[in-house]
Structures are given as structure tokens and as C-alpha cells.
Amino acid sequence: MNPNNIKNVVIVGGGTAGWMAAAALSKTIGTNNINIQIVESEEIGTVGVGEATIPHIKYFNRLAGLDENEFLRQTNATFKLGIEFVNWGKLGDSYVHPFGPYGIDMQGVHFHHTWLRQKHKGTAKPVDQFSLPGLAAKAGKFQHPRPDLKASPFSSMDYAYQFDAALYAKYMRDVAEKRGVTRTEGKIVKVKQNADSGNVESIELENGKLISGDFFIDCSGFKGLLIEETLKTGYEDWTHYLPCDRAVAVLTERLDMLPPYTRATAKEAGWQWRIPLQSRTGNGYVYSSQYISDDEALASLNQDLDTPAIAEPRFLRFKTGVRNKTWNKNVVAIGLAAGFLEPLESTSIHLIQTAIARLMTNWPDKSFNQHDIDYFNRKTHTEYEQVRDFLILHYCATERNDSPFWNYCRTMDIPKTLEERISIYKENARLYREDIELFSSVSWFAVFNGQNIEPKRYHPLADILEDDLMERRMAELHRATQRCVEVMPSHEEYLRDLCKPK
Template sequence: MQAMDVKDIVIVGGGTAGWMSAAGMSRLLGNKKINIRIIESEAIGTIGVGEATVPHIQYFNRLLGIDENNFIKQTNATFKYGIEFVDWHKIGQSYFHSFGPYGMDMEGIHFHHMWLRQQKTGTAKPIDEFNLQIQAAKVGKYAPARPDLKGSPLSALSYAYQFDAALYAAFLRNFSEKNGVTRTEGKIVKVTQAANTGHIESVTLEDGECIKGDLFIDCSGFKGLLIEETLKTGYEDWSHYLPCDSAVTRLSERMTELPPYTRATAKPAGWQWRIPLQSRTGNGYVYSSQFLTDQDALDSLSQDLDTAPISDARQLRFTTGIRKQPWNKNVVAIGLASGFLEPLESTSIHLIQTAIARLMTNFPDMSFNQPDIDFYNERTKTEYVQIRDFLILHYKATTRNDSPFWNYVREMSIPESLQKRIAIYKENARLYSEDKGLFNHSSWFAVFNGQGIHPQRYHPIANFLDEQEMKRRMEEIHTVTQKCLSIMPSHEAFLAKLP
């Protein structure tokens, strides 16, 4: 090793963020003679970042060499094709945000432009009928992608997981410890900084043990023990745009039939999630305490459970936003310590994953080069802002006026970046995937269309295709989609047959 190389990494906090960090770094750095130590306290426990994910988690599991079937069994997981949004645009209406594409792009433009052309003439079939994953989700079917079937809708199936986050953390702990990660049980009572640089030098536990480190990973949750309580980094508050600041959660019995999707139902002061696992159902009401009391939130959640409750309720408080510097000096905050975006689109675990990947790309030596740190922070904020804007759209694009909460979000000012995106779509239905953002054009279209934002026009190239030829192609795509649906097994049957 070079004299300037980092030798000791200390991860403060366990849970999903801590053990994902430990697993990822031990996999990538395990043969580099770097010591990785994680400090967590069973007495403190973990908040958990949710049980639903986006498809990118597959890349993380593959990086670790995790067998998918074993992972499914160990975490009581189910498969997820997307999210159903109920009562968001208006009460009584629902739509799906699918992880898969609509139809097939033609003439160099996205499929939705061709569909909009047909819609203008009143001849278009419902857009959902051109999305295999939405069709499968509605009838409880599931199958993995078939990349060998080029051109078939089956080749483009994209899925994520719904799992028990605590079991996933335990699964990764086992992986990490086998990879050489050392776990230390205990509470941190003192943090020591270098007098000349302000860098963290060590942390001291209740029992007096002093643990030194070169690089510290703060996975201490909302508390931000190192990044905020010690380094006073500061926080950029986005609660104006996303006013929900509370959640009450409660587990309920397993659903009889396991739908391969998460459901988010809009309510008078926020929204309620339902996440079906093989062992139980996860439920929670995310709401604004400005418009709803905690007791009323709990009563509403309990009343709207699809299965009988099997746990007491748990209360959470949070502020949507991001640390002003997720990486400050020799501390990198990951997970809730770095920022929080409500779990409306299941992005919490994804943000942990990308933070780990970004840190590995910009892995420091003992000089802790500030331009590298600045780049990491800029990229992190860009990612948070892109997801933030996508979440805001769900609230802003509503016609609901049945409660003060919905009146507020419908009328609130929004970021200029989202204003521009909405204006472009309203004019000509054009959608852009910026800077490798998490959500592609299909995702943005799903929410725009589902929330009732309809463009005046579509891409002019859609008019270049002969009307009869376009009709033939659209019919063929529709027919093939329905045929693929007919051969897919049920989600329950697929899970039952896993070895």
C-alpha cells in the first residue's frame, strides 16, 4: 500500500444503510488490506428505510454474487413490477407507474407519441394495454425477463423486490462478516476530532473502547451523529415542496393473493402504502402533521388495512431534504444521515446503493482531495433533486380540493427545473432523461398521463408514418402484449416453484 492509502474504515450505525455499505465495500475492497469495522447498538435499533425497491437493486445483489432464489427466501421477498397510485389525480381514479416500457419505440421517437396521435382521433386503446407489466400486475401474474426473445415484450420485463428490510440487513451482515468485516456492539459516547483539520480521529464507546479510523461512514440515521452533531454540516430543507413530515407504520397479516406491486393510496393529509411480503404486509400512512394529528393518522391507517394487524404502531418524524455536504472532511453520510425523500417511489434503498457506488468511484486517500469531495457532493445533490422533482409532480398535478393538504400542494410553488419539464410536456409531450437520472421517459409519462396532464400536441415525426401502417403496428404490439400475458404464471405460482 502507499503511505497515503486509507487503511481503516469505520461505519457508524447498522441497519440497511450500514450493512449495505459494509457488504459493498468488503466486496470491492476486501482484498486491498483495508480494515472495515461497523459499530451498531441493538439498544438503539434501526428505523428502516422501507421494504419496496426499484430494479437497480438487482445490480447490487449481483455485485455481491447473491443467489436470487436464496435472497428471496431469506428476506420473505416478493417481486414488484411497479406502483399503483390510487386517488392521486382525483378520488376514484388510479394509475400504474410500471418499471417496464409502453409498447415499442418507432421511427426514432418514443411510443407514447404514436399513442397520443391515435388518441387525438379517438381510436387509441387504453395506454395500459400496451404495457405488459401493468397488465400482469393487474391480474397477479409474474415472470422474469427473457432477454433471448429479442423484440418481445417479455424481453423488456423489469422488476424489483418487496422484502423485509430487517431480514435484508441480517442477510448482508452475514455476507459482510464472512468477507472480513468486524462488528462491534456498543453506543458511541464521544467523538474526537483532529485539532488542525477537524477530521474525525476516533469514536469512544460506553465501555471506554476507543476506535480510530481514517474514513468514517455515517449511517446513524436522521440523527447524523458524525455528519451533523459533530461536524455541523447543515441541512437543506425541502419541506415546502414535500410537506409530509410524519409516518405511522403497522404490520398486518399476509395477503391471500400476493400482488406483484406496491400500492400508494392518497388520503386527506398524505398517502398510505401497502407492501405485500410472503410473511406479512407492510403498511404506513405518510402525512403532514400540519394537517393531521398522530392519533387520527393511526386511526385512518388501522381502518384501511387490507388484513388484520399483527403489530403495534410505530411513529416516525422526518424532514425532507439533503445534507449541505453529504461528504464532509473524512465523513461520508449514507442513508438517512445524508438526506431523506419520502418513500413514495421506493427510492431510499436505491440512494444508499448509488452513494456506495459513487464513493467507490471517488474513493479517497489520506489527502481527502477537496475537488473529489465536491464532485461527489454535486452528483449526490443532482440525484436527490431529480428524484425530488419526480415526487413533487405526484402532488402538484392533482385536481383534488377535498382537504387543506391537497389545496396546499396543488397551489404551492415548485422548483424551476420541474416547471420547465411540465411546460415542455404540456406543449408537445417531449420527455427527457437527464444526466442518467433514475426515472426514464416511461416513468415520467406514466405520472404525467396518470395525473391528468395532457399535451396539446405530440412529436411531429409521429405524423410521418402512414395511418394504415401505424394502425397495423399498434394492433400488432397490442396483440403480442396480450399473448405474452396469457402465458405468464401467477405471482403465487412462480414464488411457490422457486427452488
């Protein structure tokens, strides 16, 4: 083995981020070639209060070698076809951001341009009628996609999961430990750095034990024990754009019927989530402390719960933003240690997942090539900015003026990158995907249209089809989508069959 290769990896902190990293490293690199250990303390709780995800989680689960049915059982998971947004455009509004396309593209242009042409004519049905995952979500139905049915809406629908984050971390721990990852219990009281390079050399636990490493992965949550408290990396604060800085979470009883979607309801000073799991329901109010007190937020949350509470409320404080560098010297921060973007579009675990994948691509040796580190940091920062802009859109594209919070969101300055996207869409409904950014044109359209942003025009190529042919195609698409929903089983039944004990 090359003596310059990394031999000892120390992951500081467990939780979802730490154990996902351990499971992925043990699968891709293996513990025969490298020693991987996690240091965590049971005295220090994790933030996880239940997680909703986006479809990319399936790729990570496959990489980790998970069996989907076993995963569903172990984490009390349900399927997720999208997110319902309530009261975001204006009070009384509701729309679904679906996991899958609307209709099909025609004449080389995105479907929404053809639909907008119909809308201009006055013959269009609501665009949600052309979204199989959106319709199935609201109907409480689910089945796996059928990519073999090329001409069917079943071929292009997608899905994610809703699961218990604590159970998912436990599941990842079981997977990682079976592959040779070791766990050390203890609180870190001191960090030793190399006098010349500034690299982290070892950590000291409360009981006096020293743990040395070549490479450290900081999964210590908001505090950033290594990346911030030790290396003083700095933090880019985005509170101006995303003013919510607190959350209160409450677990409640299971819903009678399990909806295959997450719900985000805009409230007086933020928004409330509802995440339905097999065993219980996750709820929370993400809010701005500038506009509402903790007691008022809890009272508002309790008032809008669908089922009785089964646990005491948990309060969280956070600051939206990202570290100036998520890789500094021989430390990479993953998860909350790297940055925080509120879970409005369920991106928290995705950002963990992509950080792990990017780390694998740029896996270092003991030289810690600065060009690789700079590339990693640049790509990470861009990814956070792109997700940030999509989240800001939900806030700034509101018509609400019923509270000081929404007045601020509606009139606040926004990043130039988002300003440009909005301006382009308002003119001609064009949407673009920058590089390999997370959210597609379908996602951007779902929010633009769902929050009542009307473009002046649509793509000129959408006019190529003759009126009669366009109307027939749209009618056929509508009928096909409706038929698919009709034949789908209920989410509850489908999940129950998959989760039967072997």
C-alpha cells in the first residue's frame, strides 16, 4: 500500500450524517484498506426529528447496499410522491410540487409551454391534472414506477421516502459496523493540531483517550467542533434571504390513512411541516423569532396538529447559510456542520449524500492537494446557493400581506441569480438548469405556477402543432393520466404488503 494513502479516518459525530458517511465509505473503500471509526457521545443528542427526502435518496440506499423493503420496515418509512404547499401564494391556495414530469414534452419544448398555449386559448385543464405523482399523492395511492411502459405516465413518475431520522441513523450504523466500522463512545474535550500545517492530528476524549487520524470528517452538527471551533473557518449567513431561525417539533399519533406526500403549510411567521410515518407523524413549525415568540409558535403548532401529541416539544435554533469552506486542511464538514438550509424542500439528507459523493470523487491522500480542496469547496458552495435560491422563491413569490413576516418576504432583496430566473420566466416561461443543479425545470415550474406567477408568453415552438392536434394530444394525455391513478392501489395497502415480515 502506498504510504501516502489515507489509513485512518475519524468521523466526529454520529447521527444521520456521520453514519451515512460511515456506511458509504465502508462500502466503497472497505475497511480492509482503511480504518474508519466514529466518535460520538450519547450525552449529545442529534437534531433529527423525522425526515422527508427527495428521489435521490434511492441512489444512496443502493450504493449502501440496502434492501428497500427491509429499509421501509427498519425506519418506519412511507413513500413520498411530492410536497403539498398550502397558503404560500395567498391564503387558501394549494399546489403540489410533484416527483415526476407534467405530461410529456412536445415539438422539442417542455410540456408547460404547450399547457400555457392552451391556457391562453382558455381550454386548459389545471396543470396538476397532467401530473401522475401529484394526482396519486392527493388520492392516497402509490405504486412503483414502470420504466418498461414507455408510453405510459407510469414510466416517468418518481418517488422518495419519509422516515424516522433516528431509526435511519441506527440502520446506517448497523450496516457500517457489520462492514468493520468501529464506534467510540465519548465527549471530545480537546483537539490537537500540527504546529506547522495546522492539520488536525488527534482528538482527546473526556476519559483521557487520544484518537489520532489522517483525515477527519466533521459531523458534529451546528457547532462544527473541528471545522469551526478548531479551524475557525467562518460562516456565510443567509438569514437576510431566509429569515426563519428557529423551529419547534412535536411528534403525534399516526394518521388514520397515510398520505404519500409531505405537507408544508405557510403560517403567520413561517411554515408548518407534516411528515406521515408508519408509526407516528412528525410535525414542526419553522419560524422567525423576529416575528413570533417561542410560546406563540408552539401554541400555533399545537392548534393545527391533525392527531394528539405523543412527546414533549423540541425547540431548535439555527442560522441559514454555509461554511466559508466545507473542506479546510484535513477536515471535511458534512451535514449541519457544513451549513443549514431549512427543510422546506426536503434537501437536508440530499446535501449529505452529495457531499459524500463529492468526497469520494476527490478522495485525498496525505498530501491534501489544495486544487482538489478548492474544487470541492467551489462545487459545494454553488450547490448550496442553487438550493438556497429555490427556497427563497417560495417566500418572495408570495402575494400575502397579512403579517409583517410575509410583507418582509414579499419585498426583500433577492440574489441576482434568482432575480434573473424570475425575470426570464415572467417574460416567456423559459426555465433552464444550471450545470447539474438539483432542481429541474419541472420543480421550478411547479413553484412559479403554484404561486401564481404568470408569464407573458410561452415558447414560440409550442405553436407549431395545429390546434386540433394539440387539443387531441392534451386530451389523450389527460385521459391516460386519470386511468393510471384509477388502477393504482392505495398507499396504505401497498406499503402494508411490502412491509410484511419475511
